[in-house]
Amino acid sequence: MQPPSPTRRGPRRTRPVTFRLHATVVGTKPPLYRGLDVSSELFLNDLNEVIGASFGWVNRASHEFRCGAAVDDPTADRYICPEAVADRDPAVPEEQVRLDELLTDLGDTLYYIYDFADPWVHHIYVEQILPRTAKMPRARCVGGQRDCPADVVGGIARYEYLSRRADWDDEGESFEYISPEDIIIESEYAEPGPFVIEEINWALANTFGYGREQKSVGP
Numbered sequence: 001m002q003p004p005s006p007t008r009r010g011p012r013r014t015r016p017v018t019f020r021l022h023a024t025v026v027g028t029k030p031p032l033y034r035g036l037d038v039s040s041e042l043f044l045n046d047l048n049e050v051i052g053a054s055f056g057w058v059n060r061a062s063h064e065f066r067c068g069a070a071v072d073d074p075t076a077d078r079y080i081c082p083e084a085v086a087d088r089d090p091a092v093p094e095e096q097v098r099l100d101e102l103l104t105d106l107g108d109t110l111y112y113i114y115d116f117a118d119p120w121v122h123h124i125y126v127e128q129i130l131p132r133t134a135k136m137p138r139a140r141c142v143g144g145q146r147d148c149p150a151d152v153v154g155g156i157a158r159y160e161y162l163s164r165r166a167d168w169d170d171e172g173e174s175f176e177y178i179s180p181e182d183i184i185i186e187s188e189y190a191e192p193g194p195f196v197i198e199e200i201n202w203a204l205a206n207t208f209g210y211g212r213e214q215k216s217v218g219p
Contacts (some may be wrong), residue, residue: 008067008077009101012065016041018136019103020128023051026071026121027156032195033141039132040103042139044079044094046208050139051112051122053203054149061115065094067102071111071121097125105129118155134211139204147192162192 017040024033034054038047046067062083062196068076085093101174102110103126112122152159 003209009097010104011101012098013040013100016100016132018130018132019099019126020130020142021124023054023122023129024125025044025055025149025156026123028160030145032149032159033144034141035127037130037137037140037142038099039136039138040069040098040100042099042208043098044099046139047099047157048081048094048112049207050204053207054141054144054200055120055122056150057114057120058151061117063112064116065097066090067109068111068115071113071123076111115155118153118158120149120155125201137201137205137210138208141197141200141204144195144197147194150193152192155173159192162167 002062018037019040021036021038022033023036024031026156032055034051036050036054042050047065048063051057057063063077063081064084066073066076067079078089079094079097080089080091083096084091102108106126106129108126110124114120114122116184147163149159152162154161
């Protein structure tokens with residue numbers, strides 16, 4: 001079965017720009033959010049990695065992008081992960097869609113759902129459109145608020161409980177940093193890890209590099 005023809009995709013830009021995205025997890029109070037600068041040349045599967053590094057997701061669960069008036073808009077276009085493609089979902093594979101096909105103007109919106117068992121819905125919109133230079137990172141986190149959920153079992157309710165518990169800690173101890181590898185190997189019930197922008201941006205630079213070429217800057 002052929003995927004349905006996309007209805008919201010436009011032409012790609014001839015000259016790349018930087019999209020400054022504001023990504024908020026719907027239902028968190030105060031808002032759990034990240035500010036992200038990403039090259040318009042990245043694809044949705046790249047944006048999935050950027051979101052994962054910035055919020056602490058480790059690809060334990062399936063995900064999906066949607067483009068429409070709301071996350072539950074029945075007319076929204078769906079852009080799906082490889083697992084859904086393997087299950088013969090007829091929606092458009094995410095690796096076929098470049099960001100500038102969906103994002104054109106300030107305020108343009110995407111929705112990203114991570115983990116359909118404990119759904120984390122991200123509302124993403126274009127906050128600024130900035131020029132690019134060859135020396136700029138292709139993806140970086142420029143700000144944010146609150147700890148990384150780190151694949152907390154139980155979704156938002158559990159995350160909010162653990163966050164409040166940290167606030168009640170009489171000794172004032174913060175959460176220990178939890179790397180993605182630690183979460184997978186050592187922790188069946190992961191707790192939130194602190195939002196450390198330097199760690200996030202090291203990982204993003206190592207994955208996506210600078211300018212227009214995708215390359216590693218690691219050793």
